[in-house]
Amino acid sequence: MSFLKKSPWIIHYDGTSCNGCDIEVLACLTPLYDVERFGVVNTGNPKHADILLITGSVNEQNKDVVWQIFNQMANPKVVVAVGICATSGGIFAECYNVMGGVDKIIPVDVYVPGCAARPESIIDGVVKALDILEEKRVALARRRRKARKARPVSLTNLF
Amino acid sequence: MESILLLILFPLFTGTILLFVKNDSLRKIIVRLAALILIAVSLLTTVRYFNDGLTLALHREWINYGMVVIESILAIVIIALSIKHKKHLPILLILIQTSLINWYEFTHSHEVEIKADIVIDRFTLIMVLITGVIGSLICVYALNYMKDYHHHHQEVKDRRPFFFFLLFAFLSAMFGIVLSNNLLWMYFFWEITTLCSFLLIGYTQEETAVKNAFKALIMNLLGGFGFAAGIIYLGYAVGTQELNQLPVLAQSGIDLLIPAVLLAIAGVSKSAQMPFSSWLLGAMVAPTPSSALLHSSTMVKAGVYLLIRIAPILGFNVAGILVMMVGGITFLLASLMAITQSDGKKVLAYSTISNLGLIVACAGIGSYESIWAGMLLIIFHAIAKSLMFLSVGTVEHNMGSRDIEDMHGLIIKLPEMALMMTIGIAGMFLAPFGMLVSKWAALKAFIDSDNILIVMILVFGSAATLFYWTKWLGKLVAVLNKIERIPSKLTFDEWIALGTHAVLTVVICFAFPLIGNQFIEPYLNAQFAVQMDAVISDGNIKIMSMMLGMILLIPLGLLGFVALKEDRIVTSYMGGVNQGDNRYFTDALGNRKKMYLSNWYMEKYFSETRLNTIGIITTSAVIVVIFFMALGGVL
Amino acid sequence: MTGSTLSVLLYIFVGPIVGGLISGLDRKITARMQGRYGPPLLQPFYDVFKLLSKESIAVNGIQNFFIFCFLIFVVFTGSLFFMGGDILLVIFALTLASIFMVLGAYCANSPYSSIGAMRELLQMMAYEPMVLLTAIGFYVVTKSFNITEIMGFNVPLVLYLPGIFLGFAYILTMKLRKSPFDLSMSHHAHQEVVKGITTEFSGSTLAMIEIAHWYENLFLMGFIFLFFVWKMPGSWLVGLGACIIMYFIEIVLDNASARVKWQLAFSSAWIVAAALGFTNLLILFLMK
């Protein structure tokens, strides 16, 4: 049984946006939608998170930040781009410093359309992401087992 | 007998030789050899007198006259130095004191019958061991430290022969204090330690050093004055000048209140309690080995040694309340003030003052349990504090700073020193290490004495202790980038001194039940003429040993942990703007900024000046009020 | 002896299950108070198992080891408690355990975890006097530090120690990491210092912290229990009831208040300890 699917923890990052999607993401946590029903927690810390939820596009300033946050997440992890800005740059695409969608910097697993994306579709996107997460977990577990077999525990690892 | 002479005279002899040795390597050989001999003699003395102890009367006129002569010479030295530096108060104090005691010695002291000039019991042996072992190790450590010191401080005149002379002379005096039962003798050695401390603080001859040296001198002379007055009062009014007679006399109903108060003042000033505490902080300008030897592990212990000796006549009279309150207030305030300090040596100074405060409070309560705790505290504190001082000294020489903020990441910078300090700090406050065991016993004793105020003080004081030690420990274990590593230059002597201290700190924790029932309890049983249950029960001792065992397994566990680890190393979280090496981040303008993590010092809450004023006022008030109460009670 | 061994074994093996359930219930009740449906009761277990299956990441090679020690010593402390050992020793062991956690956060050397560590340390300084006073109160009344003997007293201790009980309840909020005193970290999402002391820990290490907290919460409630049991055979029901009510109050408080500044948390804890603890002890001494 996979516990990963029952306890997806999220980190939410907001890039160049109008903050519309940003607010919608938070709306998911309100009593009306209450994503905690599914074990979703908004951690605000990449090291605890399984899902990186990005609203808004990436620009020259925040591209390193996005990359670093993604890198600091423990595997298995997935990225959900929420809103048109995050998927392609949206209305900001033509701005002088905007690079475009999040996938310019990091691999995106799920694209959630909308301007702003509705809470229902955000939740839907997260649920889609869970399946991908599970696949990644299985793959990771297999890789780990192999690695362990290849490298028997010994004190030589110390040095 | 011979070993006693050896203990007192041999260090003096060595010191005198060292006074004329200018050659580094020769000094090295002599000091190492002397240290070995001293340790051996201390151990032998312990074995020799363990069972029977010793009471010895030496009715030799010339000894007394010799002491008078030396005392006068000391007085002249102090007067000359005071004139040179244009200080007047010390001249006055030393003149009054020396003339008083000499006058007494010539007029009355013959009429007082002395049954024992020297007494060795188990408590004496504890002190002999501490002085012999810790003291010798510090002398060995000083060898290289002082060489380095003069290398770094070219402006200070190299007076190393004199420095080592003082160290060894001090050891003689310290042995003298703990061995003598005749109060006049004790006073004599007491004054020598005062002078040694004075000269060592002023070693660099810089302005602050001289100022602080005189401050220390004045405070200690004030205490010495109390001592002298106490002796004279005892001689005239009670007709004794023997330390071990005091409890006996008190039991037979003789009123000893005034001498108790006077001697208490002497003890309190020597052990740097408020309102006298400022001298110990000032003493930190001295080179670290002397801080370690005099101002933390041994000399200040002379004060509490005296107090614990007279503890049976303290208890619930006003003298006891004086000692207890002064100790308690000092313990609490000094621990709070330690929070605001970032200078490693100053933290150690405050922690010394506060721990001595706890011992003093234990002595003031004067019950079986509290003295048990106090004696244990003396032992643990001497070892762990000395280790801390030596470590700070070494770190200072390797890094050029002794600020705790600069020790951030010491585990990477100087791993071996970080380990030493970790052991030292753990020894200072953490279960199941020594200091905590004794604090535990102290807590029990305080509750059983039904003194609620002192219980509250202990409870809050230990919380503060926990805070400032842990934040220091936290600084040490922060793991930095590998490139910040510093090549260490630890020498053989330093390794020996530090290593032995560290091992002792740990071993003594396993051995404390043994120390308890071999040294402390026999002494107390004789003092109180009762047989008491163990202060800390066997079951708990077993659990403590188990914890200690678990803690000792930690290094092993760590090895296994590292061997098994499969961690992916990532950068630390800095809101996504870590520059990739965990040391720099990108600021809002895109610039590279160094990350700097500071501890909390909470100066607004525990401001040094404010707490100091409060402490000085309350403790002075306590002392003055009780002094007059004692006088009034007699009139 | 067998009784105490049994309870230690129960604590070690059943403890985390109970602790996890309490934590699940806590989240459920919290959600209901906020008008939400809330996660399933078993959610804390899902979280922990998930964390165990994740990749292990760290800033350096040894930070996680401190947390391992933290867990070990928390379990040790709890066992000591349920063995009916010396209550002072329990407190000292708990301090040792907490220090390991603080050191782990320091070791990671990151801004957020360091602030968290500092705050945690401050909280430790804030609650330590009251915890000690609680043990002292027990001792003054029952003449023993031994937990078994404390439980065997003639009347419920809370009758003698109302002040100390209130004081302990006050600092219990800190120990349970509930608002308004959840300075170093809390179980709620998204705080001003990220996740405070646990920021740099993830995967199985975070799971260890979580499990340690379950263990910890259990014997913290045990302290409350001690105030309400006495010699009477069925009295453990009263103790249990008291624990439940106490925990419920903590949840209400958690939801009804915002995090305070450290200044207030610290000074109020000391003032409460000094005022309530002192008065209560004074009265006890006078009654003697």
Ligand code: SF4
């Ligand atoms: S997609 Fe639309 S609503 Fe969302 S951030 Fe962009 S502009 Fe705002």
